[in-house]
Amino acid sequence: MATTTDSAVCCAPLGAPSLTDAQAEATAKVFKALADPHRVRIVNLLATSPEPVCVCEFTGPLGLSQPTVSHHLKKLVAAGLLEREQRGTWAYYSLRPDALGGLAAALDLQGASR
Amino acid sequence: MATTTDSAVCCAPLGAPSLTDAQAEATAKVFKALADPHRVRIVNLLATSPEPVCVCEFTGPLGLSQPTVSHHLKKLVAAGLLEREQRGTWAYYSLRPDALGGLAAALDLQGASR
Numbered sequence: 001m002a003t004t005t006d007s008a009v010c011c012a013p014l015g016a017p018s019l020t021d022a023q024a025e026a027t028a029k030v031f032k033a034l035a036d037p038h039r040v041r042i043v044n045l046l047a048t049s050p051e052p053v054c055v056c057e058f059t060g061p062l063g064l065s066q067p068t069v070s071h072h073l074k075k076l077v078a079a080g081l082l083e084r085e086q087r088g089t090w091a092y093y094s095l096r097p098d099a100l101g102g103l104a105a106a107l108d109l110q111g112a113s114r
Numbered sequence: 115m116a117t118t119t120d121s122a123v124c125c126a127p128l129g130a131p132s133l134t135d136a137q138a139e140a141t142a143k144v145f146k147a148l149a150d151p152h153r154v155r156i157v158n159l160l161a162t163s164p165e166p167v168c169v170c171e172f173t174g175p176l177g178l179s180q181p182t183v184s185h186h187l188k189k190l191v192a193a194g195l196l197e198r199e200q201r202g203t204w205a206y207y208s209l210r211p212d213a214l215g216g217l218a219a220a221l222d223l224q225g226a227s228r
Contacts, residue, residue, distance in 0.1 A: 014154070014214070015161040024151040024158070031154075035146035037138040040128070044138070047129040047223050097223055100128070104221035107214050109161050 011106030030103055033079030038062055039072050043081065043095065052085055052092035125220035144217055147193030152176055153186050157195065157209065166199055166206035 011030065012023040019027075034040060041062055046053055058069045073093055076082045081099045085092045125144065126137040133141075148154060155176055160167055172183045187207055190196045195213045199206045 014157050016158065017162055019155060019158045021151070024154040027154045028149055028151040031145045032149035035142055035149045037135070037142040040138040040141045040145075041133060043128050044130065044133045048131060095223070100221045100223060104218045107218035107221070109209070109211055109214060 011103055013106050013108070015109040027106065030079050030081070030099075033075050033081060036072065038064060038068075039076055042069075042072055042076060042093075043100070046082070046093060046095040047100075049094075052083075052094040054090045054092050056090060125217055127220050127222070129223040141220065144193050144195070144213075147189050147195060150186065152178060152182075153190055156183075156186055156190060156207075157214070160196065160207060160209040161214075163208075166197075166208040168204045168206050170204060 011027045012019050014027075034043070042058060045058065045061060055066065055070060055073060058064070058073075059066050062069060064072075073082065073084070073091075077084050077093075081096060082093050083096055085094070125141045126133050128141075148157070156172060159172065159175060169180065169184060169187060172178070172187075173180050176183060178186075187196065187198070187205075191198050191207075195210060196207050197210055199208070
């Protein structure tokens with residue numbers, strides 16, 4: 001059973017006429033979740049994997065201990081960027097492509113009111 | 115005269131087969147520059163302005179002192195996201211749309227090898 005975070009993922013377009021404080025906060029929070037090279041690599045690994053990835057499979061490529069990997073995964077799930085699925089002993093993670101796509105769309109200023 | 119930062123703006127696509135450590139670092143650095151609600155608002159203000167914006171024009175909308183605004187602007191310039199232009203006493207800032215567009219493209223997993 002997939003457990004999906006309830007966090008509303010940002011993002012109002014950065015080219016929108018105006019952002020509310022809440023929208024600016026929500027957008028900054030997602031950027032903050034990605035503001036770490038290990039988390040960028042985790043997203044990259046998931047983006048190139050056809051299947052959900054076990055927490056135990058990140059430690060080798062990232063050169064990190066499992067608690068550290070789990071910490072980074074937790075932050076990415078909390079930001080609404082990943083889905084976590086428990087399979088027996090292990091948790092498996094996958095990207096929420098709509099979440100990354102939403103962030104990409106927010107950064108795309110084409111069609112912005114300039 | 116426009117003074118443009120030399121920072122290479124990221125970003126290798128997050129869906130690329132693999133990222134080097136340097137690419138992951140560079141990408142995380144740009145996300146970090148945007149991981150603050152005031153900076154998200156600065157980018158939004160610039161995205162919706164048809165002209166470069168004076169440092170003195172940010173203080174009102176952001177409710178921040180000028181030194182604080184200058185600090186945030188400096189971080190965004192260092193990340194390669196803004197251009198700074200000195201006009202007499204005041205500095206004027208504008209977005210580098212290619213920079214935001216590059217980040218948006220990196221987040222767009224369509225065409226990724228999954």
